[in-house]
Each structure stands twice: as C-alpha cells, then as structure tokens.
Amino acid sequence: MSFENLGLSSPILQAVKEKGYITPSPIQEKAIPLVLDRKDILASAQTGTGKTAGFTLPILQILSATPNQGRRKIRSLILTPTRELAAQIYDNIKEYSVYLDIKATVVFGGVNINPQISTLKNGVDILVATPGRLLDLHSQRALSLANVEILVLDEADRMLDMGFAKDIKRVLALIPERRQNLLFSATFSLEIKQLAAGILHDPEMVEASPENTTVEKIDQRVILADKGRKPSMLVKMIKEGNWEQVLVFTRTKHGANKLTEKLQKSDITSAAIHGNKSQGARTKALDDFKKGEIQVLVATDIAARGLDIPLLPHVVNYELPNVPEDYVHRIGRTGRAGATGEAVSLVCNEEYDFLRGIEKLLGQKFVRETMTGYEPIEEDEPGPTKSEHRRPQNNNFRKPNIQGGGGRSPHSGGGSSTSENKKPKKFFGRR
Known part of the structure; x- marks a missing residue:
C-alpha cells in the first residue's frame, strides 16, 4: 500500500x-x-x-x-x-x-x-x-x-x-x-x-492496533528502587549510560521542579515542563530539548500526548502514573517512526499497586530488576507477585541502537490542567 x-x-x-x-x-x-x-x-x-x-x-x-x-x-x-x-x-x-x-x-x-x-x-x-x-x-x-x-x-x-x-x-x-x-x-x-x-x-x-498495547520496538524495563535514592540512581544511569536525550516523567508539578534542580546540581542540563509553566517557557524547553541543548526534559502527564520528538531514545518513569493508561502514552514518546527505544520505570515500594495496574492493562508481567546500592528498603515486593521474575542485579545501562524501520510515516504531534494530580479512575478493561 x-x-x-x-x-x-x-x-x-x-x-x-x-x-x-x-x-x-x-x-x-x-x-x-x-x-x-x-x-x-x-x-x-x-x-x-x-x-x-x-x-x-x-x-x-x-x-x-x-x-x-x-x-x-x-x-x-x-x-x-x-x-x-x-x-x-x-x-x-x-x-x-x-x-x-x-x-x-x-x-x-x-x-x-x-x-x-x-x-x-x-x-x-x-x-x-x-x-x-x-x-x-x-x-x-x-x-x-x-x-x-x-x-x-x-x-x-x-x-x-x-x-x-x-x-x-x-x-x-x-x-x-x-x-x-x-x-x-x-x-x-x-x-x-x-x-x-x-x-x-x-x-x-x-x-489500528489492540487497545492499550505498547509499541513492540520499545524495550520496557522495571527497576525496583529505594524512593529516597531515585535521584542519585537516575543521575548514575544517565552518566554511566551516556544518555544524551532523556524524557523523564513525574506525577506532580512540584516533583518535576524538584527533580530538575537535583539534575542541574549534578551537572546534567535539564528543564521542567508542566501546567504551571508559561507557554513561552514550555515551548523553549521543548525546543532546547529537541536541539540537544538540554539533556533531560522532566515532564508531567500533561506532556505525554503532545510531544513528538524524533528518534527519542530514552523515556524514564521516575514515578509511575496512578492511571495505568497514562503509562502507554508516556512510553509512546519513544519507539516512534520505526525506531527502537527504551522505557525504564523506577518503582519504589509504594508504587507496586500502580505497577500491577499497568501489567493488568497490558496483559503482561514485567521482569523486576535491581541495581546494586539502590534496592528498595523492603527487598521483596509484597503480595502474590513477590520477586517472581527478578533479573540479576544490574549496574549496566545500555544505549539502544536507534534504527529506523522501512518506510517512514507521519506521526501525530493547551492550558494548564489539574489532571496531573488526578485520582486513580476505574479501569474498564479492553473491549
């Protein structure tokens, strides 16, 4: 065709x-x-x-x-x-x-x-x-x-x-x-x-595809993490992995600002984008990110649907969304136009329920990884999913090989919103 x-x-x-x-x-x-x-x-x-x-x-x-x-x-x-x-x-x-x-x-x-x-x-x-x-x-x-x-x-x-x-x-x-x-x-x-x-x-x-499925070319990873050590963990991943362009999602506007400040103090150029930012600031942050002038863009879910960044290699869920469907929209920022991409979720103890909701939505079970020195204080995930499929501890963070698929197709590219802090909604499942 x-x-x-x-x-x-x-x-x-x-x-x-x-x-x-x-x-x-x-x-x-x-x-x-x-x-x-x-x-x-x-x-x-x-x-x-x-x-x-x-x-x-x-x-x-x-x-x-x-x-x-x-x-x-x-x-x-x-x-x-x-x-x-x-x-x-x-x-x-x-x-x-x-x-x-x-x-x-x-x-x-x-x-x-x-x-x-x-x-x-x-x-x-x-x-x-x-x-x-x-x-x-x-x-x-x-x-x-x-x-x-x-x-x-x-x-x-x-x-x-x-x-x-x-x-x-x-x-x-x-x-x-x-x-x-x-x-x-x-x-x-x-x-x-x-x-x-x-x-x-x-x-x-x-x-065009099964409802709420994720792009097959996205390598999805779940790393169990201690909540208080997430900032330093993210810094380590970015620096040791030589990640040059990373889109990071937080649940709240305050969290986005706070994480941006911590990244900047670690000499990682970054900017936050969320509903409290002026349109001029949001546009500049996105443009600078696309140009490679800043390394990390920290965003709330207001940005999950409206960002089209060609060949974006890395998306990080610094905090899991409390609405499972938003996970799909977040990681969909990578793996576009036939390219491969990586989506990493840092999951602390209090986010296990969110993780299970995402797995239920997608109909799949994620492998749980850990990173030496950053494990959650309570090592095992409580409940029936207790450490069922955990990879060996892993300190190596790879940079995916970004390759375009066959023919290239066009892809879909405001006011502030209170939805960035919305309560979990009832999951109605697939049709």
Missing part, C-alpha cells in the same frame, strides 16, 4: 513525498479512505502511529476540492487537550498544505489572545484549538463556528480526563448539527463510548 492508493490529490502527495513518507501507517491506511467518503469514524490507535495525518490529509483534500468563496470561514475544527498537541497538529497541517490554497491557525491559552484575534479576523479554513481558549474567543465574538463541516476530537480520552466534558458540550452547541465527526482516542473507555454515542452518526470503527 502507498499513499497514491489512498485517493489523495497530487498536491498532497507531493507534500507527503517531500516529508520523506513512503508507506502509510495502518491507521492512515484505514482512516483516510473513510474520511474521504465523508464517514463519521471512531478511531483507536496507540500513540506514535501517525493518526494526525490520518485525519489532516483527507480533511485538506475535502476542503481544497470546494474552496471557500469570499472571506474564509472556519470549515474544520480540530479540538485537542493540550497546547503542545495543538501546536504540533497545526505544524503538520502547514507542512501538508504547502501546495494548497488552505489557511489554518491554532489557538490555545497561556499566550496573548490579541494576535489570535487578529489572525481569525482575516479568516481561516481550519482551526486547531484547545477548548478553553476556543470558548474565550467565541465569547469575545472573535470567531464563528456556524460553518464547521468537519469536527475532530483528537485525544478525546485525555480531554475527558482533564475535565473538558462540559466545554466539549458547549462547543457542540455552537456548530451545525449536520457535519462530519471524527473522534480519535487512544483508549475506548466507557466515558469515550458514551461521548461517541452522543456525537457520531453511524460511525465506522477504526482500530
């Missing part, structure tokens, strides 16, 4: 070719023809599988086939949960539409609203937005959603996790009832199914 077989126009195919994409990913192969046929879809795809192109490419084709007459009106609205994801989708649209007469823009909170108002006054075809800023702009009469033909809810499960359910309902009340609806979610929880039932009309189901 090639992009030429999907029914895309020559200008789009040229842009895709210049991006270096050769073969479509499974989600693109399944979703693009359905979107072109103007079907509503409910799609599930694990992070890093290229679902952004799965909806942006056909939307661009549909809109370019019947261009706006006169002043441009918003014909496609793409809602996302975070600023980073919104910005990334917008960047993808710009790259894919380089040979089309399509204008897009992105709006999100944390930045001055006036430039966004000015851009909208000039008219756009596609608007990428976070819910809060979109509603702010509508309340100021800076935009109209009366001409929306295609609605996309991207990372819908994350939007619900972040408390955007009421905002989504408000947005739905502002757009025409007759429209095409595309709902993308990494998980199909009960809440997502209920949301889909109220929005989608006779939808096609698209599932």
